[in-house]
Amino acid sequence: MNISGIDHIELYVGDAQQSAYYFGSAFGLEVGGQGGPETGLTGQRSLLMVQGEVRMLLTSGLYADHSATEYVHRHGDGVAVVAMRVEDAAASFEALVRRGAEPISPPKTYSDDTSSVIVAEVAGFGDVIHRLVQRNGEGFLPGAIEMTEREPAEDPMFNKIDHLAICVPARQLQATSEFYQQVYGFAEIFTEYIEVAGQGMNSVVVQSPSGEVTFTLIEPDTQRRAGQIDDFLQWHAGAGVQHVALITDDIVSTVDRLGGRGVRFLTTPAAYYRSLEDRVGAVDAPIGELSRLGILVDRDHWGQLLQIFTESTHVRRTLFIEVIERRGARTFGSGNIKALYEAKEREMVHAPTPMAADPDPEPMEV
Template sequence: MAAPARRLCHIAFHVPAGQPLARDLQRLFGFQPLALREAGGWRQLALRSRHTVFLVNEGAGPGEPLYGLDPHHAVPSATNLCFEVADAGAAARALAARGCNVRVPPVSVRDAQGAATYTVISSPAGTLSLTLLELAGPCGPFLPGFKPVSSAASPGWVSHVDHLTLACIPGSSPTLVRWFHDCLGFQHLPLSPGEDPELGLEVPVKSGRGGLRLTALQTPLGSAVPTLVLAESLPGGVSGQDQVEQFLARHGGPGLQHVGLYTSNILEAAEGVAGAGGQFLNPPEAYYRQPGKEKQILAAGHEPSLLARQGILLDGDKGKFLLQVFTKSLFAEDTFFLELIQRQGATGFGQGNIRALWQSVQEEAARSQEA
């Protein structure tokens, strides 16, 4: 591997001036301002919920925003993943030798908070870029070049990023798997016994036409990097009617479709988000009436009516369960969304929940077209 990733530092978004993402992250999801930089036409605000940091780059300057680049993308988007590496300069050279496009050669930043060096490379996933960051020591609450922002204590609905899901062009997963393995040290994480890394996990919809192909990747034990999930549409579905195809069309190509945020109490977190005005996708009406679903929920130690009230999905067996709930899009373009996830021993992503999410997105799209 050229530049093994040690941990995910932050996820960066690019939005036009006045777009409410930063406000919504605070008001709806309990994120709190961490550090701010205003320079060169950019307003860059880092927000945190425990170990999760989002960097909102607002505006468009004549140069590049610090620790990233301007993708000149047509719609608001999650455009950059920042990973810590041991040596940013060596990483840039090694990746360039592999043919990677080094968009920003190594840059050193130093202020009273500390020192850091970073480089930015293009990924094969559309406009998504990767920042590789080398820290020279403690850097204050965020990174050099940013001024700390004092704020009230966060409700702390979520603790850390559980996984990152990329919406991919059909057939592109094997290429992406090899790229993330060779460049950053990601390895195939089977989601089912005996899974072929070239094929991933196929999750057909109930009609038997179309569905999802999921391929999960993880870094070696000891690193603090979330699972990376590649999602692509299976052939046979109605063209343009599934959430991956809709993302590709509305986003203008592949990219980061959603971020799974871990919470130790999904019911409390969902109630907090909903109470602040956040909106979740509604599962199909029949989801909670499936044979055995009530028994399954009770076995996991939850009350079916409470989960149904917030639209929380539950999957698993043999004492290992997964709970998930999905927000509506954070952008008017109906692209990027967030997921709240709680794991009770489960390590996968729940095929039943995936099918329910699939149908929820379809029904939400149908309602939007009728409105």
């Protein structure tokens, strides 16, 4: 089984059209296709947003018992499907189930005159599932998602999805890592413990043999003060994708453009930049511009990494986006985790107090 990359992610959202408007106006993604009951997608409305190799399917349930509706009720808007490209979806499905993955949907073929796509689904972490995608042709899901005619963006900001950061409950990190190693054939390429302001977290990075699918797994240290990872798990009601990292070729230009589109980023203290070059060496970007935009810089054995994190726009303060530029670096900015933690702490000061999600809330009296 060869997992060659992330084919797309699917977000279950309360209002697909409203979410599409946000990702279009804020991040420049374009509507590449759409589907619903008229195309055979029973009980749902889906919009495909694209830019470069980034493909994000936004799905809303039209009925209370649809899986997307139930997901949003429990977790809020979030990543519900991580689709991975494979050479043979049927064989990959059989292999994963044989190794212990829970089957969700057996292989199914979508086709038209120009394209054929075979998909199958197995369980991943929490309520997130993995869709195995075998493609022949340019169609996304022929017959289910009608592609729209469009001209590719002349100056796209993003190339592809770099990695996903996933929060799991305490004492589930190692089991989740072993699951991806034993079932999916991923390798554990990085481990770290981080302590910030009395909080602590363990982090493990697992990656496919191709190097094109990377999950950063994070669990809170319950022996330390509760913090943002605990908040995510409580607001999200369990394990889930905390952020999606999108690759750009020019982070300074991209962040400047995103800011002009209304995207809000986590702030970074000015003191961070006074010692930046002492910590990472010379940076091929004006420090003043990095400071103005709040861009973080880290270095590993292979080069530098520039990154920044958006504020969450969701009412539960869960999912957010990372913008990342790799200048040779292969790791994930562990030197910036403390800065991110501190920035997220400042954001959470202004957020409502987290409350456990009630699966059956009492109706409001009027």
